[in-house]
Structure formats: structure tokens, C-alpha cells
Amino acid sequence: MRPIAITGIGIVSPSGIGKRQFWANIKAGRSFIKSITRFDSGLYPSHIAGQIDDLDAYTHVSERLLKKMDAFSHMALISSEMALQDAGLDIQKEDPNLVGIFLGNAIGGWLYAETELRDLYREGREGVSPYMASAWFPAAPQGQVSIYYGIKGFSKTVVSDRASSLMALGYAGKTLGKDKLNLILAGGMEAPVTPYALLCCNTYGCLSKNNDNPQSAYRPFDKKRDGFVIGEGAGIVTLENIERAKARQANIQAVISGYGTTCDGKDRINPATDGKELARAIQMALDDAQVSPEKIDYISLDGMACDDWDLGEVSAIKQVFGDKAKTIPASCPKSMFGNLLGASGVVDVITTVLSMEHNLVPPTINLDEPANNGLNYIKKEAKEYKINKALVISRGRGGINSALVIEKGVR
Amino acid sequence: MEVKEKIRETIINLLKLKPQELKDNEKLCEGIGADSTELVELVIALEKAFGVKLSAKEITKFCSVDDIEKMIQSKLSDFSSQLSAKR
Numbered sequence: 478m479r480p481i482a483i484t485g486i487g488i489v490s491p492s493g494i495g496k497r498q499f500w501a502n503i504k505a506g507r508s509f510i511k512s513i514t515r516f517d518s519g520l521y522p523s524h525i526a527g528q529i530d531d532l533d534a535y536t537h538v539s540e541r542l543l544k545k546m547d548a549f550s551h552m553a554l555i556s557s558e559m560a561l562q563d564a565g566l567d568i569q570k571e572d573p574n575l576v577g578i579f580l581g582n583a584i585g586g587w588l589y590a591e592t593e594l595r596d597l598y599r600e601g602r603e604g605v606s607p608y609m610a611s612a613w614f615p616a617a618p619q620g621q622v623s624i625y626y627g628i629k630g631f632s633k634t635v636v637s638d639r640a641s642s643l644m645a646l647g648y649a650g651k652t653l654g655k656d657k658l659n660l661i662l663a664g665g666m667e668a669p670v671t672p673y674a675l676l677c678c679n680t681y682g683c684l685s686k687n688n689d690n691p692q693s694a695y696r697p698f699d700k701k702r703d704g705f706v707i708g709e710g711a712g713i714v715t716l717e718n719i720e721r722a723k724a725r726q727a728n729i730q731a732v733i734s735g736y737g738t739t740c741d742g743k744d745r746i747n748p749a750t751d752g753k754e755l756a757r758a759i760q761m762a763l764d765d766a767q768v769s770p771e772k773i774d775y776i777s778l779d780g781m782a783c784d785d786w787d788l789g790e791v792s793a794i795k796q797v798f799g800d801k802a803k804t805i806p807a808s809c810p811k812s813m814f815g816n817l818l819g820a821s822g823v824v825d826v827i828t829t830v831l832s833m834e835h836n837l838v839p840p841t842i843n844l845d846e847p848a849n850n851g852l853n854y855i856k857k858e859a860k861e862y863k864i865n866k867a868l869v870i871s872r873g874r875g876g877i878n879s880a881l882v883i884e885k886g887v888r
Numbered sequence: 889m890e891v892k893e894k895i896r897e898t899i900i901n902l903l904k905l906k907p908q909e910l911k912d913n914e915k916l917c918e919g920i921g922a923d924s925t926e927l928v929e930l931v932i933a934l935e936k937a938f939g940v941k942l943s944a945k946e947i948t949k950f951c952s953v954d955d956i957e958k959m960i961q962s963k964l965s966d967f968s969s970q971l972s973a974k975r
Contacts, residue, residue, distance in 0.1 A: 540904040545925070607928040 478736060478765050479654035480887065482722035482729040485564025485715035487556035487664075488827050491527030491708050491814040494535045495559060500831045502813070503839045504859045508692035509814045510706050516672050523684035525691040526670045527708025527815030545608040546621055547586025549668040552711035553618035554625060557662050561626075564715040564727060566660070568626045577630040577658045578623050579649035580713075581641025581665035582615040583819030583873070587674040589613050615819075618666050618711075630658045636819070638873030639779075640738070641665055642712065643822025643881055647736030649716050659721060665820035666711030678707050681746065681874070683783045695816075696843040697780030697809040698787050698854060705782045708815020712823035719887055731830040732884045735766025741876025748876040750785050752793030758878040759797045759868065766882035768866055770798045773805055773882075775838060775867040776852075777825045780809030781816075784848075790870065791849040793878075806862050808855040810839040822871035826883060833864045833885040891938075891964070892957045898933050899953070902926070910953065917949030924949070940964065 486496050491509040493499035502509070509527050518524035529552075536543070538554050561568055568576065590613035596604035611617060616634035623632060631652060635645045642665025649663035669678060678684055685704040687694035695706040722729050739758040741749040748755070763770060779790055795802050810828045811817070817824050832838055837859045844856040869881045892912070899920075900907055909920060916922040922930070927949060931942050934956070940963040947956060 544904070603932055607925045607932075611925070 478650060478734065480719055481650040481653050481733045482717050482719050482727065483714045483731045483733065483830060484717050484722050484727040484729060485560040485562070485566065486730065486827050486830065487559030487563065487713045488824065489529065489532070489552045489556050490710035490712070490817070490824060491529055494531070494555070496563065496827070496831060500835070503810055503828060503831070504835065504837055506840050506842050506858055507813060508842055510691045510694055512688065512691055513670060513675070515670055518672070518675060521675055522679050522686050523688065523704070523706070525685070525688050525694055525706055527706065527710070528670050529709055545612060547589035547612050547617065547668060549582065549586045549666045549711070550612070550618040550621040552668065553580065553622055553666040553713065556664065556666070556711040556713035557622050557626070560662060560713045560715045566715060571660055573627050573629040575630050575659040576628045577649070577652065577661045578619055578628050578632040579635070579645040579652070579661055579663040580619045581635040581637065581643070581645035581819045581822065582618065583636065583638045583641055583667060584669055584674055584677070585615045586613045586617055586668060588668060588671040591671055591673045622662060637877050638875070639816065639818050639821050640871045640873035640877045640879040641819035641822070643826070643869065643871035643879045644738060646733060646823060646826060646881060647738065647879065650733045650736060653716055653718055656718070659717065661716045662713055663716050664711065664713035664823040667818040667820040668709045669707045669818055670709050675707070683781060685782065693843045695782055695812045697778065697782040697812055697841055698791070698847050698849055699844045700846045700848045702782040702787070702848065705816045708811070708817045710817050710824065711820055712827045714823065714827065729887060731833055732887055733881060734884050735762040735764070735768065735882035736880070737761025737765060738879040740878065743876055745875050747785055748789045748872065750789045750792070752789040752796060754876065755789060755793035755870070755872065755878040756796040759793060759870065759880045762868065762880035762882050763797070768882055771801055772866050773868050775829065775832065775862070775864040776805055776807040777829050777867060777869040778807055778809040778841070779870045779872045780811065780841065786872070787849055790872070791852055795851050802852055804853055806838045806855050806860065807852045808839055809841040812842045822869065822879065825869050825871065826881065829867045829869055829883060833867065836861060836863045838862045838864065891960055892953065894937055895934065895953055895956050895960065898937050899930065902929060902933055912953040915950050915952055922949055934960065938964065940967065
């Protein structure tokens with residue numbers, strides 16, 4: 478694909494709001510997984526999460542607008558504003574027809590939906606907010622952000638479970654590559670720390686039940702893993718064609734150079750453990766980037782911390798990278814703040830871009846003894862390492878596979 | 889509380905406005921930029937506040953606080969007349 482510049486970063490996560498705070502916590506290897514305090518979740522099998530409690534302190538959104546939206550749209554608006562500021566862009570000076578927005582989300586805005594459904598059954602239809610219809614559905618953040626900035630170009634919301642936001646970045650890059658737009662806000666958002674959403678995540682059956690030890694509960698690839706931990710947040714980046722970014726002397730923080738996606742087509746929930754289709758997605762991304770496997774010097778792992786998922790992921794990496802898999806630093810930084818489901822892919826990309834900038838590979842915390850050998854796991858602490866080309870893997874329920882190649886600087 | 893004050897209070901609370909932002913003679917779609925969903929919410933809130941039936945066709949974006957006051961006064965007076973007739 479035609480390389481696309483990442484020129485601005487906006488991040489709202491349990492590990493911090495804004496890229497400086499986020500990176501400071503990531504490089505320190507701090508866990509932000511805690512017992513859920515937003516509601517009484519004590520009877521849920523898994524009641525720990527990466528939760529954000531200070532969103533209002535960072536908001537630029539009026540109370541009048543806030544009451545019309547769920548937290549996931551609010552997070553998207555804050556991330557978008559941060560990304561635009563980071564990119565040094567005044568969106569009002571852009572041609573609105575040539576600005577797009579590509580976001581990914583898995584489950585929608587359930588705090589809003591649950592509250593209004595409760596009122597529907599308690600008070601009847603007149604008890605339900607008229608904003609309900611436009612607040613809860615997965616494309617709501619795309620709508621709110623586009624209205625807020627007057628964005629009028631081709632836009633899209635990808636709903637592909639946890640792979641959603643990485644796919645959104647992939648499609649955004651392809652669209653920019655066809656010169657259909659000048660600028661895209663791309664990324665994703667998720668707010669699953671609500672009673673109903675948490676229940677759905679629990680019935681899905683892959684969450685850690687290590688409630689007594691929240692900070693060490695999320696243990697991707699570890700022998701003592703017992704599932705992942707959910708988190709909430711949003712990540713949005715500004716994407717532009719290299720030529721345009723250079724012309725306006727933007728800070729090109731990284732370049733998206735390849736994207737690949739496949740499906741396992743096997744089971745409605747579980748992935749194929751042979752990792753063949755994930756390997757094909759990774760190879761597709763590498764081919765798209767015209768990068769050979771030996772040139773990759775960091776792998777950002779999906780890291781579900783479930784036997785079948787981890788097994789398939791390691792197997793796929795070995796199929797593509799062969800013996801080189803043992804030497805490429807690989808980690809799953811989301812072990813610190815939780816799996817942001819539909820927003821997890823873009824947050825992994827942001828983490829990787831910051832890792833490239835700081836020449837530091839963030840760790841997989843809680844990985845004491847690997848259950849799946851054959852990878853160069855960066856464990857416990859961040860490690861100094863120069864990353865020029867990285868692979869980010871993101872996967873969704875039912876065997877949705879996506880992979881993105883990002884590079885430091887323009888070739 | 890007077891009808892007009894109650895209408896103002898309802899709109900101000902609903903749309904999170906400062907009192908000075910709401911002008912009594914200005915159309916709702918102009919000064920405060922009320923959108924269609926906010927008007928639906930306003931109809932429901934006014935019905936609750938005054939105990940009268942209103943429709944979205946009656947409260948449009950072209951209404952002002954003064955227009956709404958006239959409409960509600962008229963409904964309240966119709967309601968009183970009906971009540972007296974029944975007695």
C-alpha cells in the first residue's frame with residue numbers, strides 16, 4: 478500500500494490520558510487493573526478492569542452535548558481533540574469534504590443503553606431519553622466527532638470485535654492511498670465497564686477470575702494465565718499522505734505501510750489453534766508493506782491470555798518468521814491496562830509508535846514463565862531497543878485476524 | 889411560579905444554558921440552536937411540568953419562549969373551563 482503518515486496521537490486509557498502520561502506509565506511497567514468501583518460487580522465471576530475515573534477533568538465538551546452521548550463517544554471526542562492538537566492541525570482550515578473519520582468499536586455505548594432500558598421498563602416509553610437511539614450504537618462516536626468538527630468526507634465505523642480499530646486504521650490508510658481524502662481521524666473507542674457489558678464479557682468465558690490480585694491478573698502467554706481483563710478507553714490518530722504531511726512540515730511520528738486481514742471461518746467464538754489464517758494475514762501485511770519478515774524488529778502481540786488464542790498467535794508468528802521469531806522482541810503492553818476490545822488495536826499502534834520514538838520496548842507484565850515458547854518475550858520491564866519496523870497484531874472473536882506494519886520515518 | 893418562569897427554567901435545565909443565553913422572543917432554533925431531538929425532550933418536560941398534552945408539531949424550532957407561554961396559557965385555560973363546565 479501507499480505509505481501513510483501518522484501525524485498526531487490522542488489517547489484516553491486507564492494508564493493515562495494524553496500521550497505523555499500514558500507513555501510514562503507504560504515505560505514504567507505499572508498496572509492499572511483494579512477492582513471495578515463504578516457499580517456493584519462483586520457477584521460477577523470477573524470483576525476487575527482498567528477503569529477511567531477522571532474523564533471529566535480532560536473534557537472540552539459542553540454539558541449540553543455530554544448528556545446526549547455515552548462515555549465511548551466522549552472518549553472519542555477527547556482523543557480526537559488531542560490528536561488534532563498533537564498534529565498541529567486546525568480542522569476548520571481543512572476542506573471538510575476531504576476530511577474523513579474511520580473508527581472501530583465492538584459493543585456500543587452500553588451505560589447509556591442500559592440506563593434507558595431500565596427507565597423504559599420502569600416508567601414506560603416516556604421515561605426514555607430521545608437521545609437513546611443516537612447515543613448507544615457503535616457508529617455514534619463517528620457521528621458525534623464528525624458533527625463536532627463538521628467533517629463531511631467519506632467515513633466509516635468498523636465493527637469487528639477486538640480487531641475493529643486496527644481494521645479501521647487499515648481501511649483509512651487504503652482510502653488515503655487512493656487520494657480520496659486529505660486527512661482522516663482514525664482509531665477506536667470502547668466503554669465496556671458497565672453492568673450489562675461486563676455480563677456479556679463474562680458469559681463470553683475468556684476473562685480472568687483472579688479478582689483478588691487485579692494487578693497480576695492479566696498474564697498473556699504465561700503458564701498461570703486464566704484469561705484477559707477488559708479495559709476502557711479510546712485511541713485516535715491523524716493520518717495524512719506523506720506528501721501532504723511533508724509539505725506542511727508535520728511531525729511524521731510513524732508510517733503505516735502494510736495491512737492484512739483474514740478470517741478463520743471455524744467457530745463463532747474461538748480461533749483456529751493452528752494460526753494458519755493469522756499467519757496469512759501477517760504475510761499479507763508484510764507483502765503489502767514490501768517488507769520481508771527479517772526486517773521486522775518488534776511485534777506487538779494481541780495476547781488474549783487464553784490457551785487457544787495464545788497458542789494460535791505464537792504458531793502464526795513462527796510460521797511467518799521461522800527461526801527469526803526467537804530473536805524479534807515481542808510484547809503485549811495491554812497487560813498493564815486491560816484489553817480495550819474494539820479500541821485495543823489502535824492503542825497497540827500508539828504504544829508501538831511511542832516505543833519507536835523512545836527506542837524502548839514496553840514489557841508484558843506478569844509474564845513469569847511462558848506457556849508457549851519460541852518468541853523473544855520482553856517481560857516485566859521495558860528494554861532499550863531501536864525499532865524501525867514493527868508488526869501489530871489484533872484479533873477478534875470467531876477468528877477475525879488483522880495485522881498492520883508500521884515504520885519509523887519515511888523510507 | 890409564573891408560567892413563563894417555569895418554561896424558562898425547564899428549557900435552561902434541559903439544555904444546560906445560562907439564563908442570559910435564553911431570550912424570550914427568540915426562536916429556539918436561532919439563539920440557542922435547539923435541534924429536533926432537544927425539542928422532543930422539551931415537549932416531554934413541558935408536559936410533565938404543566939400537566940398538559942403537547943405535540944412535537946406545536947413546539948417547533950420556530951417557537952420562542954413567548955410563543956410557548958401563549959400556547960400553554962391557552963391549554964391551561966381550556967383545561968380550567970372544561971373543569972368548571974363539568975362541575
